[in-house]
Amino acid sequence: MAINVDKAFRKLFKHEIYCDNSELLRVHHHLYQTMDQIHQLAATAEDIPVLDIDHWVVVCDYGMNTHISPIKSIEVVLCMGWLNDGLDYNSDSYKVKAGNKSGRFVNMCDQQKYLSPAIMNENLAEHLKTLKHAKNVTVDANGGVTLRERGYLWIYNIRLGFFSKAENDGGVSYLVPNGKNHWHPIQPNQIAARLDKLNKYHGGFMIDLIRCLKYWCREQLLPKIPSSLLEAMVFNYCKSKFSPLSEFSDLDISGALQAIHENVLIECIDPIGFRGDLNSLSKEDRDTISKQAFSDYLKAKSARNFEKTNKVDRAIDKWSELFGPEFKKYAKQP
Numbered sequence: 375m376a377i378n379v380d381k382a383f384r385k386l387f388k389h390e391i392y393c394d395n396s397e398l399l400r401v402h403h404h405l406y407q408t409m410d411q412i413h414q415l416a417a418t419a420e421d422i423p424v425l426d427i428d429h430w431v432v433v434c435d436y437g438m439n440t441h442i443s444p445i446k447s448i449e450v451v452l453c454m455g456w457l458n459d460g461l462d463y464n465s466d467s468y469k470v471k472a473g474n475k476s477g478r479f480v481n482m483c484d485q486q487k488y489l490s491p492a493i494m495n496e497n498l499a500e501h502l503k504t505l506k507h508a509k510n511v512t513v514d515a516n517g518g519v520t521l522r523e524r525g526y527l528w529i530y531n532i533r534l535g536f537f538s539k540a541e542n543d544g545g546v547s548y549l550v551p552n553g554k555n556h557w558h559p560i561q562p563n564q565i566a567a568r569l570d571k572l573n574k575y576h577g578g579f580m581i582d583l584i585r586c587l588k589y590w591c592r593e594q595l596l597p598k599i600p601s602s603l604l605e606a607m608v609f610n611y612c613k614s615k616f617s618p619l620s621e622f623s624d625l626d627i628s629g630a631l632q633a634i635h636e637n638v639l640i641e642c643i644d645p646i647g648f649r650g651d652l653n654s655l656s657k658e659d660r661d662t663i664s665k666q667a668f669s670d671y672l673k674a675k676s677a678r679n680f681e682k683t684n685k686v687d688r689a690i691d692k693w694s695e696l697f698g699p700e701f702k703k704y705a706k707q708p
Contacts, residue, residue: 376686378705379677379693385704386697387582391589393443401445404526405432411505412452412532421497423478423534429453431548433562434531435601438569440584442592449518449531451548451562456537461489463538463549468556470536470549484555491551494534495519502532517551535560565647569605572612579619580612583630590631593698594666597659599638603652607637610645627696628674635667670696 393401409430416425434449435441461479462471470489472479482497484490495513502511507523514520518533535550538559552558573580584605591599611633612619619625639660642653655663677692694702 376681376684376689378686379681379689381707382690382693382701382705385707386589386701387585389704390700391442391585393441393445397443397445401436401448401528404523405448405450405530408505408521408523408530409450409452412502415501415504416452419497419501420478421481422501423454423482423494425534426453426455429537431562433560435588435605437562438566438601438605440569440581440588440601440605442585442588445528447529447531449533451533451535451550451560453548454534454536461536463536463557468552468558470557489557490555491517491534491557492555495551498532498534515553517553517555560649561647568646569609572609576612576615576619577621579621579625580608582621583612583619583625583627584608586625586627587630587634590627590670590696591663593696594670596663596666597655599663600652600654602644602649603638603642603655604634606642606645606652607634610637613645628671628678631667631671631674635664635671638663638667 410427413425413427413430416422430450430452431437432448432450434447436445436448461476462473463469464471471487472483472489473487474480479489482489482493484493492513495518499511499513499519502508502519502521505521505523507525508521509524510520510522510529512520514531516531516533518531521530521532522528533550535548536557538547538549546563547559547561549557549559569581587604587608588601591604608630611630615626615629638653638655640653641651644650644652653660673692673695677689677696680686680689680692690702690705
């Protein structure tokens with residue numbers, strides 16, 4: 375890779391894609407402060423579940439360390455403990471029936487005595503509104519509650535969940551709302567472990583490739599690709615490669631864009647965490663993303679060819695079409 379192109383990529387990652395330490399520390403401090411407040415609420419409010427303060431977990435891109443700057447969304451699962459004798463989980467219909475021994479849950483059920491995430495979330499939302507700095511609190515369509523506080527950019531998406539034993543391997547999973555007033559299992563720890571294993575094979579550069587493509591999506595003003603879908607498409611692509619990625623010159627941005635062009639149009643059965651089809655995009659959004667990915671795949675190939683023939687300025691122009699004017703600015707800096 376040409377020296378100026380390599381320099382531009384390094385500075386783009388440092389200043390535009392990676393989060394700096396001050397941002398990460400601010401997020402970390404506020405996250406733990408907010409979780410402490412929510413657990414204190416749950417300790418006394420009878421119309422929301424008792425929460426296990428030692429077993430909440432951060433999931434999605436912030437939890438998987440695939441986020442880019444600025445951090446805008448943090449998804450958290452708050453644990454209500456293990457499924458117990460008073461709760462009967464039907465893994466076929468993803469329903470939880472609350473019996474008379476289920477404590478507070480007795481009053482959080484629908485008419486058929488099935489535990490209702492909608493009722494639980496509505497109650498939780500009302501309590502979150504009482505937090506001193508709460509600005510926006512809404513019940514989200516994916517089965518959680520969103521919270522934003524004054525003075526902070528990011529939004530928390532909070533879901534309530536149970537511990538459960540996974541049927542396939544006996545590992546611990548979380549049972550969380552599925553957005554349809556029922557429940558489904560997720561395995562955030564196993565997902566993180568599988569991502570980390572393949573990332574290590576690629577010298578740590580697979581996560582950089584994921585972040586690079588998230589930045590590309592933002593710069594191109596494309597419909598938002600769900601993090602889980604983008605990560606799965608890059609995971610599949612990297613798993614199929616015969617040789618490991620290496621820094622910048624062989625991140626293989628063009629190849630990854632070609633994979634997105636083809637695979638965003640079809641279903642994407644989760645290769646990492648048994649979450650089913652991850653492609654929830656509309657046909658219109660799929661077509662828009664696919665078309666842009668193909669166009670930029672050609673531009674990325676062209677940029678690499680310009681580098682190989684020492685036409686550095688033309689290469690920088692092409693990369694700037696993918697990653698915006700900041701790329702060209704960093705290429706020109708000393």
